[in-house]
Amino acid sequence: MSACGGPKIKSELRVFESADELATDLAEYISQLSENSVKERGCFTIALSGGSLISLMGKLCEAPYDKTVDWTKWFVFWADERAVAKNHIDSNHKLTKDLFLSKVPILNSHVFSINDNVTVEEAAAEYEFAIRQLVKIRTVGVSESNDCPKFDLILLGMGPDGHVASLFPHHPALELKEEWVTYITDSPKPPPERITFTLPVINSASNVAMVAVGEEKAMAVHLAAAGAGENFDASSLPARMVQPTDGKLVWFLDSTAASVLDVSNGGSG
Numbered sequence: 001m002s003a004c005g006g007p008k009i010k011s012e013l014r015v016f017e018s019a020d021e022l023a024t025d026l027a028e029y030i031s032q033l034s035e036n037s038v039k040e041r042g043c044f045t046i047a048l049s050g051g052s053l054i055s056l057m058g059k060l061c062e063a064p065y066d067k068t069v070d071w072t073k074w075f076v077f078w079a080d081e082r083a084v085a086k087n088h089i090d091s092n093h094k095l096t097k098d099l100f101l102s103k104v105p106i107l108n109s110h111v112f113s114i115n116d117n118v119t120v121e122e123a124a125a126e127y128e129f130a131i132r133q134l135v136k137i138r139t140v141g142v143s144e145s146n147d148c149p150k151f152d153l154i155l156l157g158m159g160p161d162g163h164v165a166s167l168f169p170h171h172p173a174l175e176l177k178e179e180w181v182t183y184i185t186d187s188p189k190p191p192p193e194r195i196t197f198t199l200p201v202i203n204s205a206s207n208v209a210m211v212a213v214g215e216e217k218a219m220a221v222h223l224a225a226a227g228a229g230e231n232f233d234a235s236s237l238p239a240r241m242v243q244p245t246d247g248k249l250v251w252f253l254d255s256t257a258a259s260v261l262d263v264s265n266g267g268s269g
């Protein structure tokens, strides 16, 4: 692995020769954050996205993590979900259940999936309400700088267009300041209807990990992680708008996704 940081404060870039090496480090990173949160707060709140990220988390289900992680203290959320039935092939819940949740002893009552039986508008409102209840009792922490939930870790994939969660380039959802969870009906990546965390929630997390593998992500990684010109329109690249206020951002990249980066400019921030 080579490590370097971009110009942003509190961000780190981790570049790996292969997706397999990335997956090994990602499992260790998540397990360490889980251990720290359980020690400090008695629980670990983690929000997941869809895509290749979930299979890259696979090593967490293997030794030693299957035994060493305190799974009963995990509370699982989704940073975004597609508006399809929970058993549909496109469902992020199904993906996570098949590849992860079915393999580790996380309590069912600690898994906060998004309602697939109502409209996206209702599902987003319901999800935000559920998170508000958990913030009130401090199962989910609260940001010191605003009243946003402070997840211990939000894991995000990134599309070649720089979208994260279901926040797409130039979409009005990028501008939302008050909402914690919103919905869209015009996703350029199918399916069109989705529910997503907003940027204020993502940027209030204690830790955000952005995970990207593959050459098709290289240009977006370069622009989002390493910097772009001053006149760069941030809304054209949502990944660049991921800048935790008080938390730490770590990029996990394979060498192809990092191929356009100039790592010589790096250094942990």
Ligand SMILES: O=C(O)[C@H](O)[C@@H](O)[C@H](O)[C@H](O)COP(=O)(O)O
Pocket: 049, 050, 051, 052, 053, 080, 081, 082, 092, 156, 157, 158, 159, 160, 163, 164, 165, 166, 189
């Ligand atoms: O549900 C989704 O579509 C996502 O949460 C989305 O933001 C995903 O993480 C990226 O598109 C990266 O996906 P890949 O890693 O599969 O390219």
